[in-house]
Each structure stands twice: as structure tokens, then as C-alpha cells.
Amino acid sequence: MSFKDYLRLFRAQTAPATVILVVTPFLHGGGSWLDAFLLGVFALAFHWWSFGMNSLQDYVGGWDKVDPSKAHHPLSRGAIKVEDGIRVIHWGLPILFSLGVLFSLRGVNPLWALACWGLFYAWAMSYNMGLSKVSVLGFMPISVCFTMMGGWAWFLSHDGLGFTGWVWLGYVFSTILFQISWSGHLKELEIRERGNLLVKLGARLEVQGWEVWFKPGYAAVYGWAVKLLNLFLGYVLLIQSWNLWRILLFGLMATLMLDFLSELTKRRVYDRPRELLNMSLEEISTIYLALIMVEPFEALVLGGFGVAYFFLFNRWLWRTAYPKV
Secondary structure: OOHHHHHHHOOHHHHHHHHHHHHHHHHHOOOOHHHHHHHHHHHHHHHHHHHHHHHHHHHHOOOHHHOHHHOOOOOOOOOOOHHHHHHHHHHHHHHHHHHHHHHHHOOOOHHHHHHHHHHHHHHHHHHHHHHHHHOOOOHHHHHHHHHHHHHHHHHHHOOOOHHHHHHHHHHHHHHHHHHHHHHHHHHOHHHOOOOOHHHHOOOEEEEEOOEEEEEOOOHHHHHHHHHHHHHHHHHHHHHHOOOHHHHHHHHHHHHHHHHHHHHHHOOEEOOHHHHHHHHHHHHHHHHHHHHHHOOHHHHHHHHHHHHHHHHHHHHHHHOOOOOOO
């Protein structure tokens, strides 16, 4: 048992997604850099513990025990005892939730911040306790969960939602919807879980000679529909306050989003490591598009942190350039 094993349990390498999705709306509303830094540190810690709970429950529920792609994870190989994992996760989460309440009370609109924080936690627990493994709609709780987190961060520096706030919530929802219901199910396609939406939509893996081919079926239509909605909402965010640098950033990220979308939805040889890399790059480009909401220097700091953290932590924890999950 080591600190590094706990970071693997926490799936710590993916934390920039949460940090950026929390700090971006806070800065958009005029939040100070000091408060943004503290909020980012809190979001980092909460990401670690909540994703750690997901890893813990997936193992305790038995799903990771029969998934060969999870054999290298710390619980599966015995690097962390289940009892120790429970103690760390289930002491840490209520402490962090209580800190989130304190952040909410300091917000510009504490009532709605508290409402969003409570809904975020409730839907996160629903997802983490195994709903994603047994229900074909299991991706909905985590999509709602992250949307509520985006709303919580919004109300920390905004008095109300307004049109831009509603679009922002839609952008977060569609971002996570694609990430979980497409990418998340794609990487688990080999074990054909009961709650895998892509299987229900006709996606399958076929062995042809020495190769395994991915055939998307009608799932490709679903994937394109969700991501194009996601991109459209990003465009609506752009036209709220566009300028040259925001147009350039939007154009670059939108191009990358569509390129990786094409890679993820086409008929092809299925290579799981390459799939994981393409999923990661799709997620990064989508989250980085949201940086059009803040000023150039703020975007540079958040973007630089995200790239450096993501690739350094993957290299340190998994010895790869992408999450080895």
C-alpha cells in the first residue's frame, strides 16, 4: 500500500476535467484568483475521493473482479485492502461534502449553490453505488451530477443563471453524457455489461482473423447526435461574448472534437489502448472549448495546468500517455 496506489484508486489523472469545469464558471462570474485557487484545490480533492468511491464500489460490487482490464488496479491486485479503502473513502467524503457546504454559504447566491451542491452529491452517490452497471440509463445520474456541480460553481459567483447560465448547464450535461454513455461504454464493450447502451443500439465487436473489429451499428447516430448538440451549445456560448482569440480557440477545439468523434464512431479495428487515448483527447478538446468563457490569461493558466497534470500523472501512475482504465 502506498500513496501512489491511493492515487490510482482515486483515478487522480482525470482530475483536471473537474477542476476546469468548476473554476471556469466561477471566474466567468468575476470570482477572484485567490478564491479560484482554493476552489480548484477543493475540486481536485473532491474528484479524488468521489472517483475513489466509484472504484471502491465497482470492486466491492464484483464488477471489477471479472473485468480483466482492471486486473492492474490496486484493489484487484491486493495493493489496498478493501477495509482500508472504505476507511479512507468514507471518512474523506463527508468531510469534503461539509467543506462544500461552507463554500456554498460564501457564494453570491448561497441558497441555489446549496441546492445544486446537495443534488450533485445525491446523484453522484446514485451513480457510484452501481446504478451504471445494472441500468441502461445509468449514465444519466452522473450527467445530472456534473451538471449540478457546474451549477454549484456558477452560483458561487453569479446571482442567477440567465440565458448563458442555462446554456452552460446544457454544455456540461452533453459533455458528460457523451463521455459516459459513449466513451465509457465503448471501453467496456468487451465485457458486454447489462447497462451498456451501445450494445442496445447495435454496437458490437467481431473477431475477423487475428483482428477484433468494432462495428457501431445505430450507436454511431447516437454518438454524433450527442456530440453535435454539445458543439452547438459551445457555439452559443461563443457568440455571447466573442472576439478573435475566442473564435480561434473555438475553431481549434471544435476541429479536434469532430476529428476524434469521427475516429470513435467509425467502423475500425478495435485496439483498446488506442481507444482510451482517443477518448481522452476527445474529452480534453471538449472541456478546453469551455475556456472561451474566461479571459486569455485565465484560459492559459487553466489549460496549461490541465495538460501538464493529465500527462504527468498518467505517466507517473500508469506509465502511459492516457488513463489506463
